[in-house]
């Protein structure tokens with residue numbers, strides 16, 4: 536690119552903005568963070584101001600298909616430095632929160648064998664009749680957290696509170712000393728590591744995420760310290776449970792709100808004529824192979840990821856040099872957010888029913904504008920490492936629930952989302968009536 540002039544840089548100040556305050560202060564963002572609903576503001580800004588919106592002195596949102604592709608795929612920009620604020624310790628990056636490309640590549644290489652399709656398929660027997668948090672416990676750390684069995688477990692609420700605490704500490708750093716970390720999660724994870732080391736001492740090993748992290752201490756030239764092992768485990772618990780459980784929850788809710796679509800999915804599952812599972816004669820637990828190509832099941836999951844994506848508040852990156860995006864010159868070190876929810880809800884891309892739950896649109900994916908328009912699992916080098924795991928888990932859970940239970944909507948409930956790093960139901964629960972089907 537040719538030399539950037541003052542005139543070019545001054546164009547940055549011409550980027551549409553909701554108020555003058557946004558160009559001189561981050562206050563409009565800070566004030567909206569505690570509520571956990573900033574994603575609605577971003578969507579509103581794109582609808583009312585346009586595809587490029589400056590919301591902070593050095594923070595710009597982009598919602599055009601080309602800009603989002605440029606940020607995430609073509610330029611593959613690194614994560615914004617501000618992500619360090621949501622780490623347990625700002626000095627210790629994790630796979631998700633890494634900003635330096637070499638560090639990210641090294642950590643990704645270390646962990647990728649635990650996420651290959653081949654390895655994930657060996658985890659299938661462990662993924663049955665559980666909730667997402669139990670599945671992550673069982674498959675990644677060698678022991679279920681027993682949430683389904685006990686009916687309740689402090690972990691989901693502790694994870695939600697910890698995510699909220701991190702966002703609040705990042706937003707209001709001067710209040711950090713008042714927002715003390717609950718030691719419960721650290722103690723919980725320390726216990727998992729201790730128990731695994733005891734098993735290792737008896738010569739027992741399992742090739743899962745936990746083992747890879749523990750072994751890195753012995754095998755690598757640049758071993759992870761104990762804090763990093765603990766912290767990376769915490770990240771997988773968060774990344775692998777909240778995202779999947781929101782998708783399943785929203786799938787059930789949307790299907791119950793659209794009984795004819797629920798009927799279509801249940802008929803598709805019933806048409807498999809699955810044998811009852813051998814260990815418990817009254818339950819039907821399908822194999823992943825038998826359901827992975829079910830068109831309507833996959834369509835429902837895609838449609839939920841489109842309407843309620845994990846990165847509902849945008850995918851944040853940072854420019855590494857002065858860069859032209861969507862016709863505007865964006866200076867080096869600007870935080871740029873790819874507003875993927877706006878892309879997912881664009882009527883120009885998806886048609887007039889873009890806001891509606893229409894799994895049918897996915898039945899012929901070749902007719903769909905998916906390339907550059909669907910970011911359920913992100914894109915570029917930071918694409919979700921757990922994508923194969925997540926697909927298997929979501930198909931098995933949704934299919935098993937619908938094969939074994941009949942659900943009924945409980946009316947007049949609030950369906951409100953909040954977003955603190957990952958989205959969740961504000962009420963933290965949604966009641967449905969349940970009867971066994973067989």
Ligand code: HEM
Nearest residue numbers: 630631774775778779845846911912913917919920921925
């Ligand atoms: C429905 C389930 C899931 C959804 C919708 C989802 C979505 C995403 C998205 C959108 C990203 C990209 C974020 C960004 O670029 O800033 C991401 C990254 C990531 N996901 Fe997932 N995810 C899911 C399940 C999982 C599971 C099961 C795991 C692990 C067990 C996992 C671990 C991660 C990690 C570690 C990253 C960071 C990868 C990197 O930066 O290299 N996710 N996920």
